[in-house]
Amino acid sequence: MTSKQNILSEIRKHGRQPIEMPSFETLSPVRYEDCLEQFVVTARQVGGRVALLEEGTDINALIRSFYPEASVIASSLPFVEAALDPDTVADARELNGTDVGVVKGEVAVAENGCVWVPQTMKERAVLFISECLVIIVDRKDIVNNMHEAYSRIDNPGYGCFISGPSKTADIAQALVMGAQAARDVLYVIV
Amino acid sequence: MxxxxxxxxxxxxxxxxxxxxxxxxxxxxxxxxxxxxxxxxxxxxxxxxxxxxxxxxxxxxxxxxxxxxxxxxxxxxxxxxxxxxxxxxxxxxxxxxxxxxxxxxxxxxxxxxLKVESLPGRFPHVVSVHNSCHGVRELGLSSPSERNIPVYSKIKNLLNLVEGITVREPERPDECCGFGGLFSVDEKEVSVKMGEDKLRRHMETGAEYITGPDSSCLMHMQGIAKNGKHPVKFKHVVEILAAGL
Amino acid sequence: MATRHSKAARLFQKNREKAEWQDNTLWGVRVKRDRMAKSLDEWETLRDMASAIKKHTVTNLDVYLEQFAENAEKNGIIVHWAKDAEEFNETVLDILRSHDVRKLVKSKSMLTEECEMNPYLEKNGIKVVETDLGERIIQLLDQKPSHIVMPAIHLTQEEVGALFEKELGSEKGNSDPAYLTYCARKSLRDEFLTADAGLTGANFGVAQTGEIVICTNEGNADMSTSVPKLHIAAMGIEKVIPDYRSLAVFHRLLARSATGQPSTTFTSHFRGPRPGGEMHIILVDNGRSRMLGDDLHWETLKCIRCGACMNTCPVYRRSGGYSYTYFIPGPVGVNLGMLRDGKKYHDNVSACSLCCSCDNVCPAKVNLSEQIYAWRQQLRDFGKEPMSKKVMSGGMKFIFDRPGLYNAAIGCSPLINAAASAAGYAGLGLWGKGRDLPEFAKESFHTMWKKGKVKNDK
Incomplete structure (x- = not known):
């Protein structure tokens, strides 16, 4: 007997009377009057920064204004001026040393500051290896809560909800930004 | 009846x-x-x-x-x-x-x-309510601090019917006092520490009396208070509700 | 009567300052959790749903596991099944060897702790680097986690500073958490870039889509799997859930319960290997199917490992993770240890005052304290019933069964303390230091009643 068969037969042997899946009808999840406003508040609470891109402003100028010192920008977005392209690097390691990674998010969640970033680039390391991460979000894509978010997303193979910069409190419960991944996250809302 | x-x-x-x-x-x-x-x-x-x-x-x-x-x-x-x-x-x-x-x-x-709405007695003192674990979490005498349900306290509702009383609650209002029956013997050090912490928080309210629906918890804290020579007094909530009778 | 837990707790309490710090710090996490719970009107409904979904899933576990595996395979993931820790460890080693892996970076996984994977791999010549900061710290100290979410909560920043000075060459005497975190970041960055494979746990496995979901704050699971080409995920079979609808419920509860955040920073969904990479999932039973058959305790399988029961437990906060003999401490650890091996881990059932706070914070509504109570009743099944307590309880029973004797004992109590020892509250010298004995009344209520002294004059 394979281990798979063994485990499944053990489960059936010890199995319990099946219990029904609950109805989701009793659940009325939180909704906000203004999702954008709430997203901005929550995104800041989780340590992120937020910029609203005004009509007619150049996104590259905006990124520069937030990161004037940045020398290496990595992005596979065609409209972003970048030195490195996660689509064309031969190996993820080449992205090490990136000051600012720029990516596009598909769904933003007002209740928790999460933004869904699917892997649309060849090397997703750009999401984590960059010192700072810029996530561009369309204001039309902000939803109230995770239930709405999960009903909208599709995962091409990998995708991540990112809620602010990498953080840890593992040393004496003191909150520190920038544990292993980006130390700073800027949400640009267009 | x-x-x-x-x-x-x-x-x-x-x-x-x-x-x-x-x-x-x-x-x-x-x-x-x-x-x-x-x-x-x-x-x-x-x-x-x-x-x-x-x-x-x-x-x-x-x-x-x-x-x-x-x-x-x-x-x-x-x-x-x-x-x-x-x-x-x-x-x-x-x-x-x-x-x-x-x-x-x-x-x-x-x-x-009985849905008592008035009581005859007077108790012109500051009391700190001890929300005992089983009172809170098994009988629902007050709302457990862990839950997101409307806040209520049957104990405080009743105590507030007594004339002259000032009712307070400690920080961490329903943390266990550490009695727990045989737990207090099995896990002596932890039990005593829980009791000391609880007693301190009750005393920090400025209460003259610590009161609650369980004499066992009160007994535990009273033992610790006596040991530490703290002057705070203990009364079961029913004794206060029956004041003057 | 002292259990190994109570003895270790006594030692923990000897360092008063550290004990106080731990109590206050973890209570602080509980307060943050409360704030989150109270910010959502639907909080209690979410808990009810999480409990119901887990019950549904584990009572249909074979169906969901097969669905999960089938869909994961369709996505190009290689799925393995391991019936126990030994098979799990061997499977990991086989995969690593067939890829010539010498260095493995890994994110936190309680399952790999359970299977003692790290020592097994090290013994077989694989270098294992923990990448969660807390896990890394205790790995460098050769210690075990003292909390499942905050593994290094038992250490002060000065202790971490001294460790990093020795191991990572940090500045002498600098114990600033931000500085130390930066030092670890630099050192771990090198490890990520030079590792041959990444290993992660799994918070959830979604049957409908055949993907696993991992929640971290540091991004270390993602760093571990976005640089090396080989990803191995270890997943306990009870981690499977039906679909995205269910996932939304658990996602909303997990971080709020664990740390009081509205979400972990990263919620990573792995539905297949990276371009040019390889992904393996190992489904591990290791006793879980047997636990499912335990009528009194199967609901422990609903646990989503958030650690909230530890933070709220007044005993855990005052005794520390190392006072428990099972590798998972706190209320859920007491239960999981007993499910694992009651003969070996029975010492932990004393670590509960039955305050029931854990039952009320648990996002999956595991009836933790009820189960600890039940385990106490079952100790004799493991030949572990405490004799002195049995004698004491037997004494109580003897007296309580005989109203005449009971009343005689109560009547004499000022002299002989019989009722008190009978009630287990005193006697045998066990009440200990720090508490005075209660004083007996001159007359019991019973005696007063008999003498007609109990009356209402008004």
Missing amino acids: KVGLFVPCYVDALYPEVGVASYKLLTALGVDVDYPLEQTCCGQPESNGGFEDMAVSQAEHFEDVFKGFDYVVGPSASCAAFVKLNYPRLLHGKHECETAGKVMDMVEFLHDV
Whole structure:
């Protein structure tokens, strides 16, 4: 007997009377009057920064204004001026040393500051290896809560909800930004 | 309505005045009360220690003694909760358990059945309410701090009917005092530390009295207060509600 | 009567300052959790749903596991099944060897702790680097986690500073958490870039989509799997959930319960290997199917490992993770240890005052304290019933069963303390230092009643 068969037969042997899946009808999840406003508040609470891109402003100028010192920008977005392209690097390691990674998010969640970033680039390391991460979000894509978010997303193979910069409190419960991944996250809302 | 007064074993031996206050308060409120002399202990002490089977005969005895009453009321949330939640299981297969549905803590009975709206007494003191674990989380005498439900306290509602009283609550309002029956013996150091912490938080409210629906918790904290020579006093909530009787 | 837990707790309490710090710090996490719970009107409904979904899933576990595996395979993931820890460890080693892996970076996984994977791999010549900061710290100290979410909560920043000075060459005497975190970041960055494979746990496995979901704050699971080409995920079979609808419920509860955040920073969904990479999932039973058959305790399988029961437990906060003999401490650890091996881990059932706070914070509504109570009743099944307590309880029973004797004992109590020892509250010298004995009344209520002294004059 394979281990798979063994485990499944053990489960059936010890199995319990099946219990029904609950109805989701009793659940009325939180909704906000203004999702954008709430997203901005929550995104800041989780340590992120937020910029609203005004009509007619150049996104590259905006990124520069937030990161004037940045020398290496990595992005596979065609409209972003970048030195490195996660689509064309031969190996993820080449992205090490990136000051600012720029990516596009598909769904933003007002209740928790999460933004869904699917892997649309060849090397997703750009999401984590960059010192700072810029996530561009369309204001039309902000939803109230995770239930709405999960009903909208599709995962091409990998995708991540990112809620602010990498953080840890593992040393004496003191909150520190920038544990292993980006130390700073800027949400640009267009 | 006939009420059987249930005076738990340790209240009987250590705090008879709490039993007396219960009797006086109930009769003052016009309740027909009897105290069946054959009662002993509900069986919680052994059960919490892991010897629930030893409590089966006590459950049967309790059932015999009290099943004829409309309500079984006692000044101890923990004991009432034990009967209510465990007796149906202990008596399972023997006979139907009647007392589990009739047993009530005094606070519960006064608040929910008698719906007391005024009390004659005066107690011009600052008291800190001890929300005992089983009172909060098994009987629902107040809303557990962990839950997102409307905040309420049957204990505070009743205490506030007493003239002159100032009612407070400690920080961490329903953290355990560390008694826990045999836990206090098994895990002595942790139990004492829990008690010390709880006592300190009660005293920090500026209270002259610590009060609650369980004499066992009060006894534990009183032991610690005496050991540390702290002047704070202890009174069961029923004694305060019966003030002046 | 002292259990190994109580003895270890006594030692923990000897360092008063550290003990106080731990209590206050973890209570602080509980307060943050409360704030989150109270910010959502639907909080209690979410808990009810999480409990119901887990019950549904584990009572249909074979169906969901097969669905999960089938869909994961369709996504190009290689799925393995391991019936126990030994098979799990061997499977990991086989995969690593067939890829010539010498260095493995890994994110936190309680399952790999359970299977003692790290020592097994090290013994077989694989270098294992923990990448969660807390896990890395205790790995460098050769210690075990003292909390499942905050593994290094037992250490002060000075202790971490001294460790990093020795191991990572940080500045002498600098114990600033931000500085130390930066030092670890630099050192771990090198490890990520030079590792041959990444290993992660799994918070959830979604049957409908055949993907796993991992929640971290540091991004270390993602760093571990976005640089090396080989990803191995270890997943306990009870981690499977039906679909995205269910996932939304658990996602909303997990971080709020664990740390009081509205979400972990990263919620990573792995539905297949990276371009040019390889992904393996190992489904591990290791006793879980047997636990499912335990009528009293199967609901422990609903646990989503948030650690909230530890933070709220007044005993855990005052005794520390190392006072428990099972590798998972706190209320859920007491239960999981007993499910694992009651003979070996029975010492932990004393670590509970039955305050029931854990039951009320648990996002999956596991009836933790009820189960600890039940385990106490079952100790004799493992030949572990405490004799002195049995004698004491037997004494209580003897007296309580005999109303006449009970009343005689109560009547004499000022002299002999019989009722008190009978009630287990005193006697045998066990009440200990720090507490005075209660004083007995001159007359019991019972005696007063018999003498007609109980009356209402008004």
